[in-house]
Amino acid sequence: DAKTTQPTSMDCAEGRAANLPCNHSTISGNEYVYWYRQIHSQGPQYIIHGLKNNETNEMASLIITEDRKSSTLILPHATLRDTAVYYCIVRVVEAGGTSYGKLTFGQGTILTVHP
Amino acid sequence: DGGITQSPKYLFRKEGQNVTLSCEQNLNHDAMYWYRQDPGQGLRLIYYSQIVNDFQKGDIAEGYSVSREKKESFPLTVTSAQKNPTAFYLCASSMDDSYNEQFFGPGTRLTVL
Numbered sequence: 001d002a003k004t005t006q007p008t009s010m011d012c013a014e015g016r017a018a019n020l021p022c023n024h025s026t027i028s029g030n031e032y033v034y035w036y037r038q039i040h041s042q043g044p045q046y047i048i049h050g051l052k053n054n055e056t057n058e059m060a061s062l063i064i065t066e067d068r069k070s071s072t073l074i075l076p077h078a079t080l081r082d083t084a085v086y087y088c089i090v091r092v093v094e095a096g097g098t099s100y101g102k103l104t105f106g107q108g109t110i111l112t113v114h115p
Numbered sequence: 116d117g118g119i120t121q122s123p124k125y126l127f128r129k130e131g132q133n134v135t136l137s138c139e140q141n142l143n144h145d146a147m148y149w150y151r152q153d154p155g156q157g158l159r160l161i162y163y164s165q166i167v168n169d170f171q172k173g174d175i176a177e178g179y180s181v182s183r184e185k186k187e188s189f190p191l192t193v194t195s196a197q198k199n200p201t202a203f204y205l206c207a208s209s210m211d212d213s214y215n216e217q218f219f220g221p222g223t224r225l226t227v228l
Contacts, residue, residue, distance in 0.1 A: 042222065103217060
């Protein structure tokens with residue numbers, strides 16, 4: 001799986017948008033971009049994933065650049081409960097849709113939302 | 116309520132003892148996974164199972180063993196051969212081993228004294 005680079009930490013004011021960047025310059029055509037987050041001492045939580053189009057769900061939006069070398073996770077109105085470690089992961093999906101389940105977690109970005 | 120349960124949340128063992136961590140899911144998922152997390156680090160894959168009665172080693176399988184006799188259960192045994200077993204252990208499951216999202220349990224924090 002391609003390596004990802006994320007800032008170590010970021011701050012955001014409550015109610016503002018949190019924009020978390022991820023660089024994956026060696027991504028290949030059959031790799032999806034996934035985002036998970038982990039609140040302290042809990043299991044990670046899936047947020048969103050995408051291949052090349054921008055994606056949005058009830059939690060966040062995912063913006064992937066046209067060359068797919070980077071992406072941004074957007075939390076539109078951050079709350080104190082969004083304070084967590086955010087992991088950007090790229091994951092191979094084989095032609096038949098099989099990727100053998102492996103998620104490679106780096107160290108992620110510690111997002112702190114303050115009042 | 117559907118989900119993944121891990122028990123206990125905290126576990127203490129003496130050095131040299133084997134210990135088995137429980138993971139149960141009622142999501143009817145085929146695939147299950149075990150990860151290990153050390154302080155300030157990301158998760159590392161220990162073992163995974165794509166289907167009942169089948170499992171494969173992950174990146175750090177040495178000193179660990181698993182079984183998958185039932186679809187809903189995937190216990191992990193930390194053996195005395197594991198050199199540094201103190202860690203946070205996370206179990207996950209997914210519908211299958213394709214790109215579907217993985218659902219994680221709350222984790223078990225193992226401390227070996």
